[in-house]
Amino acid sequence: MINRYEVYETNQMIEQDNLDVRTITLGISLLDCIDSDLDKVNENIYNKITTVAKDLVATGEEIEREFGIPIVNKRISITPIALIGGAACKKPEDFVTIAKTLDKAAKEVGVNFIGGYSALVSKSMTKSDENLIRSIPEALACTDRVCSSINVGSTRTGINMDAVRLSGEIVKATAEATKENDSLGCAKLVVFCNAPDDNPFMAGAFLGVTEGDAVINVGVSGPGVVKHAIEQVRGQNFEKLCETIKKTAFKVTRVGQLVAGEASKKLGIPFGIVDLSLAPTPAVGDSVAEILEEIGLERVGAPGTTAALAMLNDQVKKGGVMASSYVGGLSGAFIPVSEDQGMIDAVKLGALTIEKLEAMTCVCSVGLDMIAIPGKTKASTISGIIADEMAIGMVNQKTTAVRLIPVIGKDVGDTAEFGGLLGYAPIIPVNEYDCSAFVNRQGRIPAPIHSFKN
């Protein structure tokens, strides 16, 4: 039978170390909503989402109360809209009507984000893909809860540099379109390489076409729990440190697995994956940076940061993978700047630069995430940063992503405020040397040699 110490440990994780389930994300396929009539597509999408997801939020809240574990977000991911709207949308403005429908449906069912206003263009773009991408700035400016992503590269296809160039322009245009709110629209736009089909985390979630009709994916969290655990092994060797992280990741992930199973049962929707993630929030004690500092760095960004993060990421996966029947999504430590107090502090002090963040993305689960850059940054420079990050993903056969916020009207020394879980961020300096001649070359970067595995 469960003993007092185990109950105490679990409840301490929840109450003091911010253990929570970060998201239950319901993936909904919209493939059966396709129609050549725009009004009909919108109607089909609205009806499908509000039918399949009608009990999602209430079920999530019930599970929270039954287990006494917070489930911070209930969200929806959908089939990339470039595929769904392709037959009906002849111009970017047509796609915007779908964005509005998604926003309305999200509000109706009570989820805080809906992801999948997306195009998958890792090799090249269809007219429909391009229309969707060009509609993103307006779509994100006129909706509250819609999240967008563009997959511009993969290990198997190489990098679509035409899409990278366009993405840089779109990020800049989105920033302009939402400049009244510190360019908040860019916080809802992710550019990917090797985007996973089953990611439950926003803003990059969408439901890939390889998925079924509906699926429950769960993202766990728990940086505070890991930090608390490794405080107990301060000064001890790497073996002890790694064992401690693994054990903690196992426990955290088991909670995710339990919640996923329960949600799947209650909603009658199959369980997909658990995403083994250390997802920070701006709350003190819920920071990945603080874990790295506890491991032995004065500040995140100091020499040793990449190695410490590589180790942390690997131990989280090793511990978590046994705790769940299916693992997927992004899985690993997240390093968003604005959503992590330790990262924010390190950027303010100048300890953490965008170049060091780029190095860190080689060994962790995502990419350059929630980084506020000067609003004057050129679109071609943003494309150059995207290209670099995509190259890391392509060559290392991993997911990488870019979520940069060029904050219009702000520069180094200013701070951008996004609010809530999105946090705030000091504007970080960007290398201003020009890369436009590189970015303006047409076509794509071929897939790397080690992708030919057949």
Next chain:
Amino acid sequence: MRKCVITVVGKDTVGIIAKVCTYLAETDINILDISQTIVDGYFNMMTIADVTNSKKEIATVAKDLEELGASVGVMIHCQREEIFEKMHRL
């Protein structure tokens, strides 16, 4: 059998256990195990209860007990046993 773990933590006052047990009895929840200690003047109780025949949903019981706790100045959690079982047992 469906089990819940009920924990009570807070400043010791007269009748905490009585109040909790009365509520559980009225709701047809059977106590399987109960233990209690006082650490530094703080009351710590853990109960494992069988909720198979409970008249109310567990989520409702959890909410009721939380409110009951608040009324006497202690924190009461009622959680399904699986969260502990999953986390600490292979």
